[in-house]
Structure formats: structure tokens, C-alpha cells
Amino acid sequence: KRPRPRRCLPVIPQGIERSRFFFAIDELSSQLGNENVEVNDKPLDDGWYMEPPNTHDGMAITDEEELVASAVVYPGSTDDVQKIVHWANKYLIPLHPISMGRNFGYGGAAPRVRGAVVIDLGKRMNKILDINPDDSTCLVEPGVSYYALYEEVQRRGYKHLWIDVPDLGGGSVLGNALDHGVGYTPYGDHWAMHSGLEVVKPTGEVVRTGMGALPGNNTWQVFPYGFGPFIDGIFSQSNYGIVTKMGFGLMPNPGGHESFLYTFEKEDDLEQLVEIVRPLRIAMILENAANIRHALQVLALSGKPRSAFYGGEGPFPREKMNEYLKNHPYGACTWLYFGTCYGPKETRQLKLDIIHRQFMKVPGARRIDPKVLPPSDYFWSRDKIASGEPDLEELAWVNWRPNGGHIAFSPVAPTRGVDALRLWQMAKKHWIASGLDFFLDFVVGLRELHLIVECVYDRDDLKQRSTALEVMRFLIDEAAQKGYGEYRTHLLLSDQVAGTYSWNDNALMRFNEKLKDCLDPNGILAPGRSGIWPARYRGRGWEV
Ligand code: ADP
Numbered sequence: 001k002r003p004r005p006r007r008c009l010p011v012i013p014q015g016i017e018r019s020r021f022f023f024a025i026d027e028l029s030s031q032l033g034n035e036n037v038e039v040n041d042k043p044l045d046d047g048w049y050m051e052p053p054n055t056h057d058g059m060a061i062t063d064e065e066e067l068v069a070s071a072v073v074y075p076g077s078t079d080d081v082q083k084i085v086h087w088a089n090k091y092l093i094p095l096h097p098i099s100m101g102r103n104f105g106y107g108g109a110a111p112r113v114r115g116a117v118v119i120d121l122g123k124r125m126n127k128i129l130d131i132n133p134d135d136s137t138c139l140v141e142p143g144v145s146y147y148a149l150y151e152e153v154q155r156r157g158y159k160h161l162w163i164d165v166p167d168l169g170g171g172s173v174l175g176n177a178l179d180h181g182v183g184y185t186p187y188g189d190h191w192a193m194h195s196g197l198e199v200v201k202p203t204g205e206v207v208r209t210g211m212g213a214l215p216g217n218n219t220w221q222v223f224p225y226g227f228g229p230f231i232d233g234i235f236s237q238s239n240y241g242i243v244t245k246m247g248f249g250l251m252p253n254p255g256g257h258e259s260f261l262y263t264f265e266k267e268d269d270l271e272q273l274v275e276i277v278r279p280l281r282i283a284m285i286l287e288n289a290a291n292i293r294h295a296l297q298v299l300a301l302s303g304k305p306r307s308a309f310y311g312g313e314g315p316f317p318r319e320k321m322n323e324y325l326k327n328h329p330y331g332a333c334t335w336l337y338f339g340t341c342y343g344p345k346e347t348r349q350l351k352l353d354i355i356h357r358q359f360m361k362v363p364g365a366r367r368i369d370p371k372v373l374p375p376s377d378y379f380w381s382r383d384k385i386a387s388g389e390p391d392l393e394e395l396a397w398v399n400w401r402p403n404g405g406h407i408a409f410s411p412v413a414p415t416r417g418v419d420a421l422r423l424w425q426m427a428k429k430h431w432i433a434s435g436l437d438f439f440l441d442f443v444v445g446l447r448e449l450h451l452i453v454e455c456v457y458d459r460d461d462l463k464q465r466s467t468a469l470e471v472m473r474f475l476i477d478e479a480a481q482k483g484y485g486e487y488r489t490h491l492l493l494s495d496q497v498a499g500t501y502s503w504n505d506n507a508l509m510r511f512n513e514k515l516k517d518c519l520d521p522n523g524i525l526a527p528g529r530s531g532i533w534p535a536r537y538r539g540r541g542w543e544v
Contacts, residue, residue: 010041011070013094013115024091025071031083036074036124044068046459049170049395052101054120057108059405059459061469061492067110069096069118076124078198078206078244084119085204085242088524092536095119096526097242099142099175102168105408105454106179107491112528113542119242122172129245130221133158136250137195137221142174142243146390149173153250162251162388164188169390174246178236180488182443184386186342187251188289189445191236195224198245199235202520207241221247237488238512239526240519251388254342259383260352263295263333265364270335270424271417274442274449276358278415281444285351288386290444291338297439298336299324300397300456301378306437314435329372338379340386397439398456405459407468408452409475411484415449419484423451426478434471436464450487476500491529495543498531513538 012021029037044065046058055069075081088095094116101109101120111118126143131153140149146169153161164183166176177190187193197209210226211219224232235241264273273292280286296316299309310320322332330336337359341348359365373379381393398404409427413419420442431438439454455471457464472493476486480500489497501508512532516523523534533542 010039011065011068011115013070013113013117015092020091021070021093024087024093028073028084028087031087032073032075032080036076036080037071038073039071040069049102049104049168049392052104052108054098054101054109054118054123057110059104059108059407060110061405061407061457061465061490066114067107067112067491068114069109069111070115072118072120074120074123078200081119081121081200081242081244082204082206084117085200085202085524088117089203089522092522092524093117094527095242095524097121099172099178100145100170102171103175103179105406105490106488110491112491112494112526113537116526121242121244122175125244128152131156131158131161131250132221133161135222136161136252137247138163138250139196139221139245139247140173141245142172144173145170146173146176150388150390160253162187162253164190164193164251164388165385165390166190167385167394168392169385170392173248174243177246177248178243180237182289182445183388184288184291184340184382185251185388186284186287187249190248193249194232194246195222195249196220196245196247197232197235197243199241199243201241202239202522202525206244208245209235221249234515237530239529239532240515242525255344256348257340257342257383257387258348258352259338259340259370259379259386260355261330261339261368261370261379261382262337262359263330263366263368264335264337264362265333267334267424267428268421269362269364270442271421272362273335273337273359273417274415274420274444275417276361277444278447280355280358281415282447285354286339286444287342287351288340290442290449291382292442292444293336293338294438294440295325295330295333295336296321296437297397297441298328298330298378300400300439301393303396303399305402306400315432316437329374329377330368331366333366338382338386340383397454400437400456401458401464403459403461404456405465405468406454406456407472407490408454408488409472409479410450410452410486410488411475411479412448412450412487413484415444415447420449420451422482423479423484426482427451427453427475430471430475430478434467436468436471492544494528494531496531 040055094113096111096116097119098109100122122143125141127141130139146165164185164187166183182188196212211217325332341351384391441452455468457468486497523536
């Protein structure tokens with residue numbers, strides 16, 4: 001924890017006088033209760049994963065004070081959220097909703113507009129409103145984490161139900177789905193598995209989508225589309241509404257599962273491997289999101305810092321990586337494939353055999369027998385996650401650098417060998433040029449893969465921070481020149497990424513802006529999120 005010098009005065013959002021801002025804050029406090037409105041006048045504390053700050057980004061890539069909240073408010077109900085929205089419209093104060101603020105690598109809890117009031121939905125709106133054991137569905141509020149949902153399913157003794165969890169289980173089920181996060185059971189596409197939203201519009205009205213619009217319905221969580229245009233999409237990765245409830249389908253327990261690990265020796269093996277993965281994944285013989293990782297991450301997952309392996313600067317030397325892996329049960333290699341098959345033994349064995357035959361076509365491929373792996377091995381963390389049990393093991397690699405922070409570059413490509421290789425070569429070039437280390441993970445959803453490049457930096461090293469941000473910018477531009485775009489990005493890179501989706505004279509952004517101005521005429525909700533600026537801000541120097 002690194003407390004900073006005390007700041008006596010909170011940041012005030014632009015366009016409002018200090019005295020009027022405090023007058024407005026007093027008014028909101030009288031509506032929500034003093035204990036539910038907190039002015040941000042304390043030193044910024046970065047916390048850590050389990051205690052993430054809600055005032056700023058705990059892994060700030062620029063000056064912490066740049067993207068900082070003026071105040072944080074804690075609604076206890078949808079009604080409270082409406083009050084906050086009405087208040088913001090009255091005083092023209094920007095709002096920034098978060099569920100739990102664990103969006104690490106993409107900006108954490110930080111607002112894009114300095115001085116925005118953060119709505120921390122998760123603190124008080126954290127109820128599991130329903131788990132339906134017959135329909136295999138649930139309905140949750142923003143503050144429900146994967147851990148909480150998992151524990152509640154266990155507590156109720158629903159052995160026939162699984163949940164799906166991402167790499168880290170502490171985040172919000174609702175928030176992760178809104179940002180298109182993924183997990184590793186066959187229900188890993190979180191957004192695709194949702195059914196039904198409750199949304200507070202930027203002007204304060206509440207909408208329920210899908211079947212939720214039909215009074216007295218019992219189908220909100222089982223049929224997502226309802227009647228008429230399917231509007232749910234406009235509330236994901238956007239600033240068109242504050243989502244206060246969200247429903248999901250839950251996976252039935254498949255009656256058994258078995259995880260497997262293969263290693264591949266050479267960098268260029270990636271091409272052949274991805275060609276093998278595509279038809280198997282589309283046919284669902286590979287049943288969960290493929291997870292093809294660069295082996296450097298194994299060193300970092302040991303929890304030991306980089307300096308324990310290599311004292312020099314510049315990109316981590318390949319020989320040092322092999323030296324360590326030679327004595328590791330995985331052996332020297334470049335790529336690791338973590339996967340899982342589901343079903344009773346006889347069902348999954350059929351699939352495991354096909355996968356084995358196909359993967360072994362890559363010269364030098366090896367299957368690692370899980371029986372030789374100690375219980376502390378990272379493989380077992382993947383196994384837990386792939387069977388819907390939340391875990392935190394993935395945090396270990398952040399300690400690669402002292403005061404470790406990370407920022408992600410996440411381009412999407414078809415699941416084709418040439419594309420994977422092209423992305424790898426591009427990432428490698430910038431990895432070496434930057435002198436920082438990259439952890440790479442090719443995640444194959446179904447027909448598409450997204451590469452997640454995590455660049456790790458020391459948060460106290462200004463040079464490393466600026467290099468990390470700069471290299472992200474190079475990667476986004478070069479990827480766009482080659483026809484690749486990101487599926488998600490850090491809030492400071494949103495304008496740049498949005499700018500790459502420019503077909504037909506930026507028709508998509510013009511459409512987004514039109515929607516924004518219509519739904520949020522005063523431009524109070526999360527200005528700049530996903531590069532969408534309301535009219536009041538547009539073209540006035542906010543874009544970066
Ligand atoms: P997590 O919930 O995974 O801890 P966040 O709360 O930081 O992560 O959510 C990720 C991003 O999604 C936020 O920065 C915010 O822009 C958006 N977001 C999260 N929750 C909501 C919500 N309930 N309504 C609208 N946008 C949200």
C-alpha cells in the first residue's frame with residue numbers, strides 16, 4: 001500500500017463552481033444519507049485486488065491525480081440511482097458508474113473525466129435476487145461477485161448448477177459481462193449468456209429489457225429477446241445507462257470434467273496449433289475457450305519477481321526462461337495449451353483422444369500428465385476456473401515487477417494460424433523494442449481468438465509507465481493498419497481504439513454520438529467511455 005500526501009481539497013468537476021459543487025453534494029447527502037456520499041479528500045490509496053480503490057485506478061498508468069473522482073456515492077436501490085441521476089442532471093455533474101471497480105488493466109474504478117462522481121453500485125446493491133434451480137438461471141445486482149454467487153449456489157446445495165468464472169473471481173458478475181469479459185467453462189461468453197437487464201437511463205427513467213418489460217412475466221431470465229428491437233447491446237461497453245439488475249443462464253453440472261495441458265516448443269508452432277484448434281473449437285470438441293499462453297508467464301506465476309530470475313534490464317532473455325522451465329514439470333517450451341473436457345469419463349475420453357491425436361501432429365508437442373503436477377501447480381488453478389470455481393492464483397504474475405501494474409492490448413482475429421502468427425510477431429517486435437515484458441494469452445472464443453497482451457510495469461517507475469502506455473498506442477495503430485481491432489481497452493486508450501473503427505467516415509461513432517445525445521441530452525453519464533463523448537464535451541479537447 002502506498003498512501004500519498006494528503007490532498008486538502010477534493011477535485012471539482014469542470015464547469016461548476018466549488019461552492020455550488022459542495023451545495024449540490026449537501027443536497028445529495030440529504031437525499032441518500034451522509035454516510036452514502038463521500039467527498040474524495042483523503043490521500044489516494046491504491047489498495048490491492050481485494051480492496052480496490054473506488055476513487056481512482058489502483059494501477060494508474062499516468063499521474064494518479066489525472067483520472068480521479070471528486071466524490072463517491074453509494075446507492076442502496078434502483079430508486080437511489082434514479083435520485084443520483086436526477087441530481088446530476090440538475091447540476092450538470094458527470095457521473096461514473098462502477099460495479100466493484102476491479103477492472104484492472106483497463107482503468108480500474110477511474111472515471112474518464114477528472115472530478116466525476118463515482119457511483120459505487122456494488123457496496124450496497126449486492127443482492128443475489130434469484131437463483132432458479134429449475135430454469136438454471138440467476139438474477140443479480142452489480143455488487144455480486146463470482147465468489148458470492150458461487151458460495152450461494154453451494155450454500156443452497158444446488159449440486160446440479162455451475163457458474164462460469166473469469167481468471168479472477170473477485171469481480172462483479174454483472175460488470176464483467178457488461179465489459180464483454182469471458183470465462184472458461186462452455187458458458188464462458190458472459191454477455192451471450194445474459195438474459196434481461198434493468199437499466200436507469202441517463203435522464204432517470206427505469207427500463208427493463210426483453211421479457212422484463214411484460215408485467216407479471218416469468219420469462220425474464222429464460223428468453224433474452226422479448227419483443228421488438230433487442231436493445232441490450234447498447235448498454236454494454238457504453239455510457240447509455242446504469243445497469244442495476246442482470247440475469248444469466250447457469251450451466252448444468254456436466255457430470256465430470258478433466259483438464260489437460262500440452263506444451264509446444266517453437267514460437268512458430270503457434271500457426272499449426274491454431275489451425276488445429278479452429279475446427280475442433282467450432283465443432284465444440286474443444287469445449288471451453290482455448291487458452292494458449294506464452295511460457296514466460298509460468299515464471300511470473302511462481303510468485304517470484306523478475307529479479308529472482310534475471311537481474312538485467314531489457315526484455316527477459318529466452319535462455320533464462322528455458323533454464324527455469326527445464327527444471328519445471330512443464331519442461332522448456334514456448335506455448336502452453338490449457339483446456340478442459342466435460343462429461344462423465346466415457347463421454348469426455350472420446351474428445352480427449354481426438355484432441356490428443358490432433359495436438360500431437362505438431363512436432364515436439366508434449367502432453368503433461370497432471371498426475372506429476374504438485375497440488376500447488378498453476379494447472380490446478382486453471383482446472384478450478386474451468387469447472388466454475390472462483391480463484392485468485394492469477395494475481396501472482398502482477399508481482400513480476402515491484403509495485404506491479406498491468407495494462408492490456410486485446411486485439412481480435414479469426415482463429416487462423418496466419419493471423420495468430422502475425423499478431424504474435426507484431427507483439428514480439430514491440431515487446432523487444434519497449435524493453436518491458438509482455439505476458440501473452442491467445443483465447444479462442446469460438447470462431448475468433450482474442451490475444452491478450454499484458455504489459456507489466458512498476459507503478460512507481462514513471463519511465464516504465466509512460467513506455468507501457470506508449471507501446472499500447474503503437475500496438476493499437478499497427479494492429480489497425482493490419483485490419484485488427486481491440487475488443488476492450490483501457491479508458492485512456494478508448495478514443496484511439498474507437499477511432500480505428502472508422503469505416504464509412506466514422507459512421508459507427510456518428511451513430512453512437514446520436515444515440516448518446518438523444519439518451520443523455522445533458523451529457524452527464526460517463527462522458528468519454530468507449531470514446532463516446534456527449535455534445536457538451538465533444539471537440540473541446542477531451543479526446544486523447
Ligand atoms: P468489476 O465490476 O469487474 O469489478 P467495474 O465495476 O470496474 O469492474 O466495471 C467495469 C466497467 O464497466 C466500469 O468501468 C464501468 O465503466 C462499467 N460498468 C460497471 N458496472 C456498470 C453498471 N452497473 N452500469 C453501467 N456501467 C457499468
